[in-house]
Every structure is written in structure tokens, then in C-alpha cells.
Amino acid sequence: xxxxxxIVRVAVVEDHTLLNQALVMMLKQEPRVVVAFHAENGAEFxxxxxxxxxxxxxxxxxxxxxxxxxxxxxxxxxxxDIKVIILSMYDDPWIVSEMMREGAQSFxxxxxxxxxxxxxxxxxxxxxxxxxxxxxxxxxSKGKNVMSKDEMILPIRLSKRSHLILKLICDGHTSEQIxxxxxxxxxxxxxxxxxLLKILGAKNPIELVRKSILHGLYEVRTDARIEVExxxxxxxxxxRKKSRGSDEESSGEEI
Numbered sequence: 001x002x003x004x005x006x007i008v009r010v011a012v013v014e015d016h017t018l019l020n021q022a023l024v025m026m027l028k029q030e031p032r033v034v035v036a037f038h039a040e041n042g043a044e045f046x047x048x049x050x051x052x053x054x055x056x057x058x059x060x061x062x063x064x065x066x067x068x069x070x071x072x073x074x075x076x077x078x079x080x081d082i083k084v085i086i087l088s089m090y091d092d093p094w095i096v097s098e099m100m101r102e103g104a105q106s107f108x109x110x111x112x113x114x115x116x117x118x119x120x121x122x123x124x125x126x127x128x129x130x131x132x133x134x135x136x137x138x139x140x141s142k143g144k145n146v147m148s149k150d151e152m153i154l155p156i157r158l159s160k161r162s163h164l165i166l167k168l169i170c171d172g173h174t175s176e177q178i179x180x181x182x183x184x185x186x187x188x189x190x191x192x193x194x195x196l197l198k199i200l201g202a203k204n205p206i207e208l209v210r211k212s213i214l215h216g217l218y219e220v221r222t223d224a225r226i227e228v229e230x231x232x233x234x235x236x237x238x239x240r241k242k243s244r245g246s247d248e249e250s251s252g253e254e255i
Contacts (some may be wrong), residue, residue, distance in 0.1 A: 006032055007032055007033070007034055007239075008032060008034070008055050008056055008121055008122065009034045009035055009036045009040065009052075009053060009054045009055045009056070010027060010034065010035055010036065010054060010055065010056050010057070010058065010121060010126045011035075011036050011037055011039070011045060011048075011049070011054045011056075011057045011058070012024055012027070012035065012038040012039075012057075012058050013038070013039045013040070013042065013045045013057060013058065013059045013060055013061045013063070013068075014038070014039070014040065014042075014058070014063075014069070014087065015040045015041055015060060015062075015063040015064060016060075017040070018122070019110070020038055020040065023038075023058065024038050026114055030118065032122075033118075033121065036053070036054045037052050037054075038054045038217070040063070041064055041065040041066050042059075042063060042065065042066030042067060042068065042070055042071030042074075042225075042228075043062045043066040043133060043224045043225075043227075043228055044059070044065075044066050045059075045071060046066075046071065046074060046182075046228045046232070047228070047231075049079065049148045050232075050235060053180075054082060054083075055082070055083060055125050056085065056121050056124055056125055057082060057083070057085070058074070058085050058087055058117075058121075059071060059072065059084055059085065059086055059087060059104075060087050060088070061086050061087065061090075061095070061099070062088065062090040062214070064203065064226070064227055065222075065224050066224045067090075068086055068099075069098075069099070069102060070221070070222065070225050072084055072086070072099065072103060072104055073103075073219070074101060074225065074228060074229060074232070075103075076102065076103040078232050079228075082126075083105045083124035083125055083128075084103065084104045084105055084106075085104070085105065085106045085107070085108060085117075085120050085121065085124060085130070086099045086104045086107045086158075087108055087109075087110055088108075088109060088110065089109070089111075090108070090112050091107070091109050091133075091134035091137065091138075093137060093138035096134050096135055096137070096138035097138045100138070101133065105124040105128065105129045105130065106120045106123070106124050106129060106130035106131070106132055106135070107131075107132055107134050107135055107138075108120055108132050108134065109133075109134055111157070114130070116132070120132065156199065156200065156215050156217065158199070158217065158223075161182075161194060162195075162196065163217065164182070165182070165189060165192050165193075165196070166196055166208075166212055166217060166218060167194060167217075167218055168181065168182075169196070169205070169208065169209075170208070170209045170212055170213075170218045171221065171226060174192050175189040175193065176189075182232075183192055183246050189191050196208060200215065200217075201213065
């Protein structure tokens, strides 16, 4: 392993300016750490993430505009390789367990030592996880009292397209709006709505939303999160178009 492979690119996401600046300053003293950027909320972080590559993010749990949980969910769906260390003033076992189920690699209290934070950064990067004191306590405390989503209800399987349509319906989009976003006809979306009502055993649109949440198929999203996710999806779409265009050009040159 060469020296470059041992470098960890880190982002700091913390809404308290003084703590944010202090973390950045201390991390910059570490020879094997590069602070790629810092942000004060999840939306700002995700916006900057499109321009910078990182390995690990120190992510505050409680922030305005977009909090740590929402940001973590978007990361797991769109940037699964990024390791997440949650930072919080609280270490309630229920909160810690929930963040672990959402996909975080570690959970630290903000009053932890800087040495422990450094251990966490290198462990999540090179070992995949760092088991902190808060995580050990949560694992001991929850016993059989905390059930995962899969244990609470029987999961319903949907195709990727049906699941996306369901999310857009629950977000409040009309069939026409969904059709425009997905390049499908209004008639196709209407048919999908009827089928989703049957699959979830819902009698009306309101019950469809309730049962979607109950079965873990939909999580209420803030306007900021919807805007960020749509922006990410648009970037992916443009990247796919660009890739197809390059492939077509290459094929033309070969001919």
C-alpha cells in the first residue's frame, strides 16, 4: 500500500460554526487526512459532494434545512461507498440503533476525544466500521425490545419503476407530472396507481401513503431533500446521456 492509498479524504458537516471550524483545523494537522470541504447542513454538503470526492464524512445528526438522518439516507442510496460517522450530543440507544440500521459506520458523541475520532475515521475507511462506546451501549440496551423494519411488518417487494412511482405519488405529484418525469404516458401512471392500491390493500390515496410508510416503502421527505434528490437524479441522467453519446461517437469512428 503506497502513501497515497493511506490518505483519507474527509468532509465535515456541522451547523455550529465554531465546532465546524475547530474540527477542520484539527483534522488539517493530521498528515494522513485531507479535509476535502466542510458544510453546515446536509443540503450544502450534498451540493458540494457533486464536485469533490471523499472517503469519510463526519455528519452532525441535528442540523437545520436537512438533518443527518435524511442526509445519511440519500448517501446510502446514491453514494454507498462513502463511510459515515454520525456526530451527536446524545447517545440514546434508540437513536444510535436507528442510525446503524440506516447505514452509518460509526456513531460518536461530540464530547469524545480527538484520538477516538481519528480512530473512527481510519477504522471506517480501512476496516468498514468503528464500534464506539455509544454503539456498544446501544447494542447491550436494545436487547429484544428494538425491532428492525423487517421484523415489524411483512415486506412488500416492488420493481424499481413501481417503487419510484409510489414515492412520487406519496410526494404529491399528479399522474401527468410523474409521466413527464419518467417519460411515461399519463395512462400508464394511472394504471400503476390502481395496481399499487391493490398491492398495498389501500382503498384510497391517503391510505396508500399511510401503508407505504407502514411497510417501509416511503419516508416523508422535506422539500430540501426532494430538491437535492431530484438534482442528483438529473445529474445521473445527464451522465448517462453523455456516456451514450461518447459510445455512439466511438462506434462511428470505428466504422
